[in-house]
Amino acid sequence: MEAAWRHGGRGRGRGRTGPSPAANGPGGRGRARGGGGALGSGSVPGANELASQKKFDEIKRANQAAAKKLVEDQFSSSSEDDDDDDVEGKHGKILAKTFTTYTNQTDGDLRELERTRQYLNEAFQSGAMTCLICIASVKRNQAVWSCSGCFCIFHVPCIQKWAKDSLFLVSSPLTDDDFGKKEYPWPCPKCRFEYKRSDIPTRYYCYCAKVEDPPLDPWLVPHSCGQVCERDFRPPCGHKCLILCHPGPCPPCPKMVLTTCYCQKAKPVPRRCSTKEWSCQLPCGRKLPCGQHSCEKSCHPGVCEPCPRVSKQSCVCGRRVAERLCASPLWQCDQVCRKTLPCGYHACEQVCHAGPCGECPRSGKxxxxxxxxxxSLPCTEDVPTCGDSCDKVLECGIHRCSQRCHRGPCEICRQEVEKQCRCGKHSKQMPCHRPYLCESKCAKIRDCQKHQCKRKCCPGNCPPCDQVCARTLGCRNHKCPSVCHRGSCYPCPETVDVKCSCGKTVVKVPCGRERTTKPPRCKELCRQPPTCHHPSREKHSCHFGPCPPCRQPCKKSLEKCRHLCPAACHDEALVKQSGQHQPAGPWEQSSEPAFIQTALPCPPCQVPIPTQCLxxxxxxxxxxQPLMRIRTIHN
Structure with missing residues (x-):
């Protein structure tokens, strides 16, 4: 009807609602212009309503599609497993490419590469490489620096700030005289390996330090240039690393060299350079230091061990004989020599010794x-005192002994002097041998810049702070156990296990990262007992939260016909309630609440059974089911 009004709005506007020939003809123009204008203006709001409804439908469809995609991403595990398989296959290809040069020049034994392979595997795992300074993950596109001692990886800005803070803390207690005379090192945050001031990294290099700012390549090890490493092996053997640029330590040297055994008796054989030292297992036969026996151990490296045999040996003075190890033939007994000296009056007072006793210590001037x-007196007479003043410097180091020449030690200094206390604030008249410490407490701040010295009569050289720092570390789980210090605390050295739901798969992360680290994907089967009548659940992987509903056939025996129920298990079924939630407006997506209902009845039996007519x-x-109903009626 509205369309008819729009098409015929130029007539009189009375009587018929449809278009009339008079209204469309020339005679229908004069008297109905006012009404035609009013009806014509009503067509604009109708167009606006259609455009608004069309736009609302488009937004509604987009929101429904986004919600459907979110649900599929959260509950579809099969697609994630496929992606993980693709990523693992890609990483396997990169590792094989990295070790190509190494495996081509060896006999194929890859057991010695396990340590380096572990570092490469951690480089691909998300969250495995963590900067211990900022406790954040190390990403592919970030500039990093690797320690040459423990091979731990840090962000370049983090290690620069760490080195500068360490140098400032070390050099802060220095005086002007000490400044510039000694170059103080800065340590690695993890292994405390010391570096010079000039070793502070200023640029980003690859692991082998050949390429500056290595480009990001998804088919290479992160932060690697892809070239052959060519770093010298440790310990140095004259050869260079043959695998591609890699994190962590270089693997053992794979070169083949001709080498003989430790005792030099066997013929040279070809062996790997990293394991070129070997034993022929024959007796060593080298003469031991005792000069009487030979080494009976099998071929071994280094110097032979001391002789393990026991023999009777005399002491140095020859008075006693005892059974002792052949490796230590020289020994002293506890008897004093007591031999008569050349003077004929005195005896030797030395304990068991070798050689002559020497002259009498009392002979001569x-x-x-x-x-x-x-x-000049004979050895039988004691030296008399001279009668002069002693004049030896006393223990105070200032005054001298005023007594006459005497035997034995001098007395303590008893002179009265004006002594100044150690801090220099007070002075007092007192004996020279007594120290003077005032009761004033030092108010200076110690090197930690937090606590006062509070030592009595401190001269200014305040000792380092001896209190425990006890500040909360970045992990928010532990407190700093170090002595009170300036600057930031060392990173927490503890590691935390992040486990899956069953606890079989574990990932070790630095303490503090367990809150943001995603639990590892576990490939073990879920072991939760079934909650329905079936003896076991359907096989599915370990997961968090409740298990999915059972989809196995019910197979319960029906009460009336004794057939087995073919429907899916309905001991615990997810039931939706319709019409319970009213949307607040067109912008809110309609959702039906669901709840788990237990012990649902089995559906009617649908097994076909042949039936004859009367x-x-x-x-x-x-x-x-209908047959059972018919039989009931006839009965």
Missing amino acids: RFCPCGKSKF GKHEVSYDSC
């Missing part, structure tokens, strides 16, 4: 106790 006079003329196949 001897000094008095103060050392000013010299006397006159037994025809046979028809009806379902079991």
Whole structure:
């Protein structure tokens, strides 16, 4: 009707609702212009409503498609498994390409490459390579630096800030006289390997340090240039690494060289350079240091061990004989020599010794106790005192002994002097031998820039702070156990296990990353017991949360016909409630709440059973449930 009004709006506007010939003709123009204008203006709101409805339908379809895609991404595990297989295959190709040069020049034994292969595997795993300074993942497109001691990888800006902070903390207690005389090192955050100030990284290089700013290539090891490593092996053997640019330590040298055994008795044989030292297992036969026996051990490296045999040996003075190890023939007993000296009056007071006893220590010219006079007396007489003042420097190091020449040690210094305390704030008249410490406590801040010294009578050389830092580390789980210090604390050295739901698959991450690390994908089967009447669940991988509903056939025996139920298991079924939730507006997507309902009844039996008519003329196949109903009626 609205369309008819729009098409015929130029007539009189009364009577018939449809278009009339008079309205379309020349006679229908005069008197209905006002009404025609009013009806003509009503066509604009109708067009706006159609455009709005069309735009709303487009937005609704887009939102429904996005929600459907989100649900598929969350609950479809088969596609993720396929992607993981593709990624693993890609990583396997890159590893095989990296080890190509190494395997071509060896006999194919790859057991020695396991350590380096482990570093390469961690380079591909997301979250395995973590910067211990900022505790963040190391990505492919970020500039990194590798420690030459522990091969740990850090971000270049992080290690630069770490090195500068370490140098500042070391050089802060230096004085102006010490500045510039010694170059202090900075340590690696993990292994504490020390580097010079000039070793602070300023540019981003690949692992073998050949290419600056290596380009990002998805078919190469991250942060690698793809060229042959050519770094010297450790320990140095004269050869260079043959695999492609890689993280971690270089594998053992694979070169083949001719080498003989440790004892040099066997003929040279070809062996790997990394394991060129070998034993022929024959007796060594080299003379031992004792000079009496030969080495009975099998061919071994280095110097032969001391002789393990026991023999009777005399002491140095020859008075006693005892059984001792052949490796230590020289030994001393605990007896004093007591041999008569050449003077004929005194005996040797040395403990068991070799050779002559020497001259009498009291023979010849001897000094008095103060050392000013010299006397020539026989060894039987004691040296007298000279009578002069002792004049030896006392323990204070300032005054001298005022007593006459005497035997034995000098007395303590008892002179009264004005002594200044150690910090220099007070002075007092007191004996020279007594130290003077005032009660003033030092108010200076220690090198930690947090705590006061508070030491009594401190001269200014305040000791380092001895309190525990106890600041919360970046992991937010542990506190710093180091002594109170300036600057940032060392990273937490602990590691945390991130496990799957069953606990069989474990990934070790630095402490603090367990909150953001995604649990590892477990390939073990789920071991949760079934909650329905079936003895076991359908096989599916380990997962978090509740298990999916059972999809096995019910196979319960029906009560009336004793047939087995062919429907899917309905002990726990997901049931949707329709009409319970009203959307607030057209922008809200309609969703039906669902809940799990237990012990649903089995559906009616649909097994076809042959049935004859009452006159037994025809046979028809009806379902079991209607047949049971018919039999009930006839009975």
